[in-house]
Amino acid sequence: MNGPSNTPLLSVRNAQVNFSTARGPLRAVDGVSFDLHAGRTLGIVGESGSGKSVLVRSLIGLVGESSGAGVAGQVLFEGRDLRGLSPREFRSVLGTEIGIVFQDPMTSLNPVMKIGRQIGEGLRLNRGLDSKAAARRAVELLNEVGIPEPERRAQQYPHEMSGGMRQRVAIAIAIACAPKLLIADEPTTALDVTVQRQILDLLQGEQRQRGMAMILITHDLGVAAGRSDDIMVMYAGRAVETAATREIFRSPRMPYTEALLRSLPRLSDATHTRLSAIPGRPPDLARRSGGCAFGPRCLYRTERCDAEQPPLTMVGGRGYACFHPRGTEPGGAA
Amino acid sequence: MSASAAKGAVVAATQPRRRWHWALALPLGWLMLVVVLAITADWIGLPDPSAQELILRRKPPSAEFLLGTDNLGRDMLSRVIYGARTSLIVGICAPILGLLVGGAIGMSAGYFRGKVDMLAVGFIDILLAFPSLVLALTFTAYLGQSLFNVTLALGILSIPAAARVARANTLAWANRDFVLAARTIGASDWRILTREILPNLLPPMFAFWLVAISVIIVAEGALSFLGLGIPAPQPSWGGMIADGREALDVAPHTALIPAAVMFATVLSLNFVGDMVRNMVDPRRSAL
Amino acid sequence: MSDLLAIRNLVVEYPVGGGRHVHAVSDVTLSVKQGETLGLVGESGSGKSSLARALLQLPPPKAGAVVFDGQDLTQMRGQALRAMRPRLQMIFQDPIASLNPRRKVAEIIAEPLIVSGVSDAAERTRRVRAVMEAVGLDPDLVWNRRPHEFSGGQCQRIAIARALVLEPSLIVCDEPVSALDVSIRAQIVNLLEDMKARFGLTLLFIAHDLAVVKSVSDRVAVMYLGRLCEVADSDSLFATPAHPYTAALMAAIPVPDPDVPLGDTKLKPGDPPSPLDPPSGCRFRTRCPHAQPRCTDEVPPLRQIAPGREVACHFPLVG
Numbered sequence: 001m002n003g004p005s006n007t008p009l010l011s012v013r014n015a016q017v018n019f020s021t022a023r024g025p026l027r028a029v030d031g032v033s034f035d036l037h038a039g040r041t042l043g044i045v046g047e048s049g050s051g052k053s054v055l056v057r058s059l060i061g062l063v064g065e066s067s068g069a070g071v072a073g074q075v076l077f078e079g080r081d082l083r084g085l086s087p088r089e090f091r092s093v094l095g096t097e098i099g100i101v102f103q104d105p106m107t108s109l110n111p112v113m114k115i116g117r118q119i120g121e122g123l124r125l126n127r128g129l130d131s132k133a134a135a136r137r138a139v140e141l142l143n144e145v146g147i148p149e150p151e152r153r154a155q156q157y158p159h160e161m162s163g164g165m166r167q168r169v170a171i172a173i174a175i176a177c178a179p180k181l182l183i184a185d186e187p188t189t190a191l192d193v194t195v196q197r198q199i200l201d202l203l204q205g206e207q208r209q210r211g212m213a214m215i216l217i218t219h220d221l222g223v224a225a226g227r228s229d230d231i232m233v234m235y236a237g238r239a240v241e242t243a244a245t246r247e248i249f250r251s252p253r254m255p256y257t258e259a260l261l262r263s264l265p266r267l268s269d270a271t272h273t274r275l276s277a278i279p280g281r282p283p284d285l286a287r288r289s290g291g292c293a294f295g296p297r298c299l300y301r302t303e304r305c306d307a308e309q310p311p312l313t314m315v316g317g318r319g320y321a322c323f324h325p326r327g328t329e330p331g332g333a334a
Numbered sequence: 335m336s337a338s339a340a341k342g343a344v345v346a347a348t349q350p351r352r353r354w355h356w357a358l359a360l361p362l363g364w365l366m367l368v369v370v371l372a373i374t375a376d377w378i379g380l381p382d383p384s385a386q387e388l389i390l391r392r393k394p395p396s397a398e399f400l401l402g403t404d405n406l407g408r409d410m411l412s413r414v415i416y417g418a419r420t421s422l423i424v425g426i427c428a429p430i431l432g433l434l435v436g437g438a439i440g441m442s443a444g445y446f447r448g449k450v451d452m453l454a455v456g457f458i459d460i461l462l463a464f465p466s467l468v469l470a471l472t473f474t475a476y477l478g479q480s481l482f483n484v485t486l487a488l489g490i491l492s493i494p495a496a497a498r499v500a501r502a503n504t505l506a507w508a509n510r511d512f513v514l515a516a517r518t519i520g521a522s523d524w525r526i527l528t529r530e531i532l533p534n535l536l537p538p539m540f541a542f543w544l545v546a547i548s549v550i551i552v553a554e555g556a557l558s559f560l561g562l563g564i565p566a567p568q569p570s571w572g573g574m575i576a577d578g579r580e581a582l583d584v585a586p587h588t589a590l591i592p593a594a595v596m597f598a599t600v601l602s603l604n605f606v607g608d609m610v611r612n613m614v615d616p617r618r619s620a621l
Numbered sequence: 622m623s624d625l626l627a628i629r630n631l632v633v634e635y636p637v638g639g640g641r642h643v644h645a646v647s648d649v650t651l652s653v654k655q656g657e658t659l660g661l662v663g664e665s666g667s668g669k670s671s672l673a674r675a676l677l678q679l680p681p682p683k684a685g686a687v688v689f690d691g692q693d694l695t696q697m698r699g700q701a702l703r704a705m706r707p708r709l710q711m712i713f714q715d716p717i718a719s720l721n722p723r724r725k726v727a728e729i730i731a732e733p734l735i736v737s738g739v740s741d742a743a744e745r746t747r748r749v750r751a752v753m754e755a756v757g758l759d760p761d762l763v764w765n766r767r768p769h770e771f772s773g774g775q776c777q778r779i780a781i782a783r784a785l786v787l788e789p790s791l792i793v794c795d796e797p798v799s800a801l802d803v804s805i806r807a808q809i810v811n812l813l814e815d816m817k818a819r820f821g822l823t824l825l826f827i828a829h830d831l832a833v834v835k836s837v838s839d840r841v842a843v844m845y846l847g848r849l850c851e852v853a854d855s856d857s858l859f860a861t862p863a864h865p866y867t868a869a870l871m872a873a874i875p876v877p878d879p880d881v882p883l884g885d886t887k888l889k890p891g892d893p894p895s896p897l898d899p900p901s902g903c904r905f906r907t908r909c910p911h912a913q914p915r916c917t918d919e920v921p922p923l924r925q926i927a928p929g930r931e932v933a934c935h936f937p938l939v940g
């Protein structure tokens with residue numbers, strides 16, 4: 001809404017990802033749509049297995065036919081349809097216009113290449129810098145992401161660094177070619193709170209300074225609250241609620257979001273305050289029922305919830321997939 | 335029912351059992367045939383495998399002698415089947431000996447680590463340092479050729495490999511939290527080894543056993559070939575190949591038939607061994 | 622309330638070759654009162670799990686005493702120690718790895734009974750069923766299944782049942798909810814609280830999530846790089862942290878409320894130092910915003926600054 005222009009940087013329509021497993025077909029992402037404007041941060045929250053990683057990986061071609069998954073839907077990046085790109089074209093988009101930071105930097109960094117070289121690699125390939133200039137820029141980037149003694153560090157290998165440092169290096173690589181979109185998939189889950197704070201500050205700082213858009217995947221609602229403009233809540237492969245961050249936390253519509261927020265312990269509560277737990281457990285994606293996936297755990301479920309799947313309904317700039325949304329007059333949706 | 339399911343019990347209550355691979359039918363069928371014939375050899379009306387009929391030497395396969403006769407005019411079919419009995423006894427028993435001794439050594443080494451491990455690894459290395467066939471040859475030459483001694487010799491040869499399999503797997507399991515949990519309840523080392531770790535070692539050890547059977551069958555053949563295997567007149571596949579080699583030009587079937595039977599059996603064992611390894615892992619089959 | 626457990630000058634080190642050691646726990650003195658929940662927080666690698674394992678003698682610590690109910694566990698050996706073990710139980714972070722994949726759920730929960738000599742099978746069945754029901758597992762549904770058929774939350778229930786079946790006095794919970802789905806965590810936290818009340822347990826509760834720790838703990842101990850920074854009752858610790866590291870930790874908590882501004886940790890830039898070669902003096906000094914020359918020279922001892930409040934800092938923020 002208040003993005004710099006009205007055409008979104010990234011526009012996803014009805015994204016689907018299907019895997020075929022020994023237990024039958026599994027729809028990991030089921031019809032997800034969203035828009036992301038330049039300079040904004042979209043937080044994607046949801047529990048383990050809700051399809052967050054698979055969704056974003058499918059957007060950038062990391063999950064697709066080559067990895068045995070069936071993908072469908074439309075992905076427009078600056079008006080270009082990414083789904084039509086060849087693997088080669090994808091690589092150049094990934095190197096220059098979209099940067100990615102994963103949860104575990106150890107798996108995304110090359111263990112046998114000096115980190116200075118790894119950072120410079122993209123600059124040489126995509127920006128045509130010679131290796132001297134790339135090396136110089138790599139040191140600058142290391143400095144920028146807050147690594148002390150960047151010249152010396154550039155000559156080190158990933159295993160010689162701590163987890164927090166490695167994540168900084170991964171960020172340096174991701175932003176080296178000044179991408180327009182940064183995707184961070186649980187960038188701090190493996191880190192301590194104090195280091196997590198530093199890394200998130202760094203990500204947010206870079207994002208603001210460069211006007212990048214960011215997709216921040218996390219299962220930590222605290223992280224999402226402090227770092228995102230908008231939030232998309234996923235449950236069992238579907239987007240079940242999307243809204244501005246403040247609205248989600250102030251007045252969740254979807255009973256799952258509400259229950260999740262209520263189940264969190266609060267620092268303001270007295271010790272031994274009983275938590276309001278959500279009964280049951282997340283559904284098995286290979287055994288979907290016809291109705292609302294949250295139904296078996298939902299306090300407000302009715303017959304209709306079991307019979308049909310609630311679509312994501314957009315009302316007043318926010319969306320929810322529920323027949324009986326909270327905070328509206330009874331039966332307000334659809 | 336759906337209420338109790340929602341209460342949340344079982345993620346994967348109804349997993350399809352892993353499908354039998356059709357390609358497995360052939361090797362399994364063959365192994366079954368070999369085993370059944372070997373067991374029932376005495377009752378299916380076979381001619382005496384040692385009965386010589388010198389006028390009927392080196393006859394090719396015919397209606398009377400389904401697989402022909404050998405150098406001394408003995409019925410090849412009968413000899414192949416009785417030979418299966420010998421080869422299987424050696425093949426099955428020798429690795430069991432190896433697994434019992436080597437398994438115990440390997441498990442202790444992997445579980446207790448430290449000095450025990452050093453001793454065990456040293457012992458294994460010493461055993462491995464001897465060229466294995468030479469060791470077996472010396473052994474049977476010294477103790478005398480008999481079914482028991484050949485089995486014993488080959489069993490000892492399989493100790494180091496079995497110990498290594500057991501040690502590597504024990505190392506992997508002994509660090510898991512459930513072993514720590516067993517210690518917190520005061521379980522003794524013996525109980526942890528037998529109740530917590532051993533069940534997890536059985537699948538890899540079973541797969542090892544299947545492969546070892548095939549290796550031992552071949553090794554027994556090699557011993558016979560060198561004249562130090564199971565003593566005549568008791569038939570064994572290796573011994574038959576050795577005998578048949580003299581007449582390769584005039585009666586190739588005398589060597590080729592036992593060789594083919596041995597080959598098919600060894601190949602089948604390896605197939606089934608691989609398959610079993612994949613199938614019995616509870617987490618892998620759950621996927 | 623009396624102390625159920627007193628840890629004195631505990632040291633845990635791991636040799637890493639070349640004569641060097643990881644200083645995982647250095648000179649920690651800490652007590653847990655009968656019936657309370659003591660929270661233990663700290664950076665990853667600060668030695669929380671090492672402390673937990675050392676107090677269960679798995680393996681015994683390099684030095685120090687662990688006095689449990691009047692007896693020093695570090696002086697006990699063999700059968701005497703094994704006889705003591707059922708009274709101290711542990712719940713692990715990865716519930717799936719903490720259950721033997723080859724054994725059935727009923728066997729897993731019955732194992733402690735067998736080991737401690739309950740020879741009557743009917744009696745065992747009765748107790749296993751009772752504890753399954755207590756932790757919210759339907760005995761008829763789970764009895765003959767194996768762990769891989771269950772979700773993480775269900776596995777954690779099984780692990781809790783196993784820990785409870787011997788009716789222990791103390792349970793060490795090493796990050797019992799970290800590996801669980803967010804929507805499951807509250808269930809398990811509530812379950813632990815219920816079990817604590819029902820069986821009169823004393824808990825040592827290790828976790829990263831400070832809000833969870835605050836919610837369950839009567840007192841909280843904070844560790845940094847193998848040493849204790851601060852021990853206090855949880856309300857005062859969270860309201861007015863006395864140690865600069867505690868303060869940084871509090872400020873770094875991501876609060877699930879967009880209207881709460883992000884706190885300032887005031888940390889000096891840089892990463893935690895290596896436990897192979899911890900800084901001299903105060904181990905936090907390389908990141909501490911209040912560090913003075915004295916912090917390099919002198920190890921700050923853990924001292925009482927108010928009743929029930931101990932801090933290891935030369936220049937505490939309160940007191």
Ligand SMILES: Nc1ncnc2c1ncn2[C@@H]1O[C@H](COP(=O)(O)OP(=O)(O)OP(=O)(O)O)[C@@H](O)[C@H]1O
Pocket residue numbers: 019020021026028046047048049050051052053054055219285
């Ligand atoms: N290659 C694959 N083959 C089959 N199923 C897969 C594959 N990759 C992911 N899945 C399934 O897709 C679903 C979504 O997984 P995904 O990794 O996106 O979850 P997530 O929300 O990122 O969870 P987490 O918080 O654990 O990272 C899961 O049920 C997962 O088991």
Ligand SMILES: Nc1ncnc2c1ncn2[C@@H]1O[C@H](COP(=O)(O)OP(=O)(O)OP(=O)(O)O)[C@@H](O)[C@H]1O
Pocket residue numbers: 635636643644645663664665666667668669670671672896
């Ligand atoms: N078996 C071991 N051998 C060598 N070093 C070890 C061993 N176990 C732990 N360490 C080291 O000891 C230090 C303390 O580890 P510990 O697991 O106790 O930390 P922790 O506070 O539990 O961390 P986390 O929050 O990540 O679980 C770490 O530096 C760790 O790398």
Ligand code: SF4
Pocket residue numbers: 254255256292293294295296298299300301302305310321322323324325
């Ligand atoms: S659609 Fe029904 S079951 Fe689903 S969340 Fe809404 S009220 Fe609950």
Ligand code: SF4
Pocket residue numbers: 864865866903904905906907909910911912913916921933934935936937
């Ligand atoms: S002793 Fe010094 S360095 Fe350590 S926490 Fe206190 S002020 Fe900081």
Ligand SMILES: [Mg+2]
Pocket residue numbers: 052053054185186
């Ligand atoms: Mg993920």
Ligand SMILES: [Mg+2]
Pocket residue numbers: 669670671795
């Ligand atoms: Mg730990």
